[in-house]
Amino acid sequence: MSDFKGLEQLIKQSFDQQDKRLERIEDMLTSLIKIVGATNSKVDQISTDITSVKEGQVRQDRILESLAMRSLEQESELRELKRFK
Secondary structure: OHHHHHHHHHHHHHHHHHHHHHHHHHHHHHHHHHHHHHHHHHHHHHHHHHHHHHHHHHHHHHHHHHHHHHHHHHHHHHHHHHHHO
């Protein structure tokens, strides 16, 4: 009978250890889920920011192109004026 009680005690200890291990794993999983949620929020914000930057860059590219054209026109006008002098 004492062998049976000893075996029962070992099984109970094993279950207790498994319960503690499972609780740690559940805690870690909960933490990871929170981290993933926060990371996803940051990724969404960064994605929005990148879209805004791209739109601004397109606008600036158009402005630079316009300024370059204006500069070329002015250079041509200056050359013509220098010829007439």
